[in-house]
Amino acid sequence: MLKSFNSNLSGKVSLLIFVLFVITFLPKMNRVVSNEETCLCAYDGYGYYMYLPHLFEKGHLDIKQEWAQQLQNNYCDGIYAYQIVRTETGKELNIYHMGQAYIELPAYLIGDVFARMFGYETDGFSKPYFILFILNALFFIFLGLLYLRKTLLLFLNDKTAAIAILVLYVASNIYITFFLQYDLQHLYLFALNAISFYHTIQFSRTLSRKHLLLSAIILGLTVAIRPTQVLLGVFPLVLLLSKYGIRGEFIKRIWVYPVFGLLWNIPQIAYWWIIGGEPFIPNLHSENLILSDPNIFDFLFSYKKGWLLYTPLFLLILHGIYIMYHKNRVLFWSFVVFTPLYIWVMSSWECWWYASSYSSRVMVDIYPLLIVLVGFSIASWKKNLHKILGYSFLVGVCVLNILQTYQGMKGYLSFDSMTKQHYWYIFGRTDIPNYTGIHLELNRGIVDPEWIERAKNLPSDDYTYKQTIIHESTEPLTIKEAVIIKQLVVLDEVPSDEGMLEINIDYKTTDSTKSVILMFETLSEYKWNWYNWSPIELSKGQVQDSLLHNTYYVNIQRLRHNNDNMNIYFNSLEGGSIEVKGLKITAHTIERD
Template sequence: MAKQLFIRKYRWTSGVALLILLSVITAILSQAKWKNELGYAFTDAKGYYSYLPAAFIHHSFALDTEEKVKYASFKKTDDGKPFIKYTMGNAFCYLPGFLMAHGVASISSYESNGYTLPYQIAFITTALLFLFLSLRLAVKILSRFYDDKTIALTFFLVFLGTNYFHYATSYLSYSHIYSFYFILLFLERSWRVLERFTWKNSLYAGLAFGMMTLIRPVDGVFLIFPIIYGVSNIDTFKKRINYILSHIPQVLFFLLTAVIVWVPQLMYNYSVFEKITINSYKGEKFYFLDPEIWNALFSFNNGWLIYTPLMIFGIIGCFILLKKKEYSWLILTLIYIYVISSWWCWWYVGFGNRAFVNLSAFLLLPLSSCIAYIRSRKRLYYPFFILLLLGVVLNQFQTYQFEKDALRYEAMTPESYLHSFGTLHPTFEFFDLLEKYDTQYAKEGKNVLHVWNYDTLAVLTPSELQGAELGNQDMYKGSFKFKIPEANSFIICAESDETLENLSLYLKLLDSTGQVKDGYGKVNTKSLGNARIQQRMYYRFRYGVNEKDSLQFFFFNKKLEEGKVHELKIYALHAKDSLVFEESVDE
């Protein structure tokens, strides 16, 4: 069955799979993340990866020397002992590639420190391998129920039209593409177990469950799937329980296999804490009585369906399956959304609520069910196909925006999203439209935002700059110097001839000796009609303004355009970071 990918019978699926692989490889090569100091071992992935240099380079998990902690990601126990916060599931996935890279580095000129080019190539090849395995396994699952074109459309939507693509390229070392594969493997083996509860099927199901929980323990909720899949009433539920109880040896073997996968983690826990079960996320928890379901799905701060809107068809597919008395898909989807949205950091810092990439794996079949339903009705199919194309284009563009910082990993708002929509390079104003949730309050289960508020201190209309004429010899025009105590932000507006569309409104911050501390001049331009345009520049000085500093404004006519600035206004503001409580908080 696995050979169905890349054969003539499944030519549409094979073609889309090839497109996916080529798109992912092209994105990886264009991003060139391996050129960074630690390459793909950054933020969370740095923590996942820390086990391997510790085990195979330093030969010790004790992070007790400067060399061992130089690149490692760790926390400290209450008594100051450093430990790796994350479970080691990802490290298991990296391991074969790491060992080959370590061998290459050892016999070449590359430093064998776990971070040079051979190790970065290992990250990439490992990610591509898991992508390929996921495609093959998805065909194996979906071909049980759906035809070639339905599977091809499902692949096109999930792998190119959701945030999976981002985590298969720029963030390929993160956990999600590995979780995706093991969730698929667990689903596929669950079906086999329900058909024939053999020792082999128990073994593979146990390995899949052990790995997917070792990568992300929250995915343990999928254990419910083989218990409730195909259950439509009390009688079928009783039969399922009896079926499971009649295979107790195989059930125990499944559990034993999963536990064996966890043994290295339990041994590590014991070596650090002298007990095998620990909470490495101390101070971080779930708030099951106050889940942020709406925000997790629809907030501009990483709401899943805001940044991955095409997956609404996967949820619709769960309802379509209800007609076939298949309740398990909807039940588990709701449970997973509930659990994910109960975590204190419900926005899961990243692109488009990354925790839901794992749910995308589970929703492959409901999504295919929805697509098959739509394909059977021509009136629905053509509008759907247009939405699919637009959704994939949007996802690819927003993925690129994320790389260019025009979309942020957290703190996005409706205003910042609309301000940046369709642009590749954010203005400074974009950053001041962000509203970041306060981490400490969030850990207490409270939504408290950091918001910029402004007081207008003065409005300046320098007479010498009103009606300024610029010619093809005037790269710089005017020099208006001023001081406004406590002003740290400025909005500058000009009404000019449309021939000056590239004119910059430049403001410099000077210290007491006249040296430049900061400066900015990028403008937003819109047409006013009558051959005139409005230009607007906003900037908040990043390093603060003290009483000895002064400001200098001038026109920067880089392209030596000719025209007249009819009106100029400078708004001097005082910006302050304020806390805004979204809900009542006991002070």
């Protein structure tokens, strides 16, 4: 395998990139060995992984939140284990699919053997498991490079394939995604999609049953990891239709794809059915896939996380599609159907920016396919002018990505709070004396009342600050049960969702041992899906039977849709009561130019 890598330019480029990844991961490995770093995974990555330690420790998959939290307390400084939620039927379920655990299993088993041999904790998080987890990620980086190269060489000469591989790794968000988020799906899906796509193309050329089965097996596995991977079924569907039409020969071959997709998902269905009581539970997240309201422009071009803004290399896919039309009509139609469909679906997820990441991390999954289009574009540069313009563009996007990657690693480029103002404030700068984050988007993860004063003092050329009273009442009100104060469409009341609510309340509590809360709930306009709860405790721990004049603050959440709602209400959770003498809720917001 390594001999194949070394035999030509594309192989040498691929091997060099892999070696650079190994070098990049070595300091992390050293920190793991020296116990400076103990958190194998947290957040989303923990959701995918936790099936393994629980199964091997407990012998079943009835995972409780308390157990999940304890591992995070032991190894990850107590990061909240939000991955286990309680359903309406009272069951506790992992909201993440288990497919990634399949490909983490071999490394887990090897780590378990070493943990038992050398006396480490056999809980899935101790040092041997951590080291094998990283080695598994490096193995899939290698697999991804191997099959990326094999796929490109099906369409391009060695030199063009080498250039395509090089610019993909230098001019895209792959490096940050693979290195900083190696516990997530994207690294694994990149490799598996490269393998599946390679065998799909090989089957269309050779009609070999081996390639057909490998294509279907791997694609089915990816669907178990991320159900939206079913969209990649467009490629075998179109290629097989072009070969056989809608006839018996087509049916005899296409059926293997849904069958393997189902087989890989049987453990997931069994988990839902046995633990959750239902054979199919489509979504347990606080966000939904709203296909009727995609965020396509923001997904592609926004300063927050626009894929083509931060990874402009892929502007070349438009030219590549044009070239492919003349070179390979069947593959052209596959890409014409798949690419906009994939972008539409990915941008329809209510959290379309996919939390903390550089550029759009969900696009990394399909780079082994999209880089073929980039390669077609590069291969078409025959005239000197085209070469000058084309290679100048490639150099430019490489430099831009290296710079932005450096800025991200240094903390100048935010992975979750970028704005137009901050983008241009840091643009092209590698060292920023007296760096400030005042232009970043409001951090909804913390409540910082000082933000209001900073908002008032932002330059008026770029910002408009506004103060809006959304509720005011001086009527006495006794709270002994749930009482709705206001239900509102947020953007009907305030000009922007970037801001903070200031709550001034005068009240007495009659029993400071019992809880009474003032709740701010943010709801999607679709399906009344709650995606944020901001409770304020008014009674428990307060001075009893004295008039209190308190001020509280709540962040306005980033809205998923223009007509999202907010419910504001009191609730007595334990039979407590308060007497409200006055309540004023003021919104402090900014609009950006």
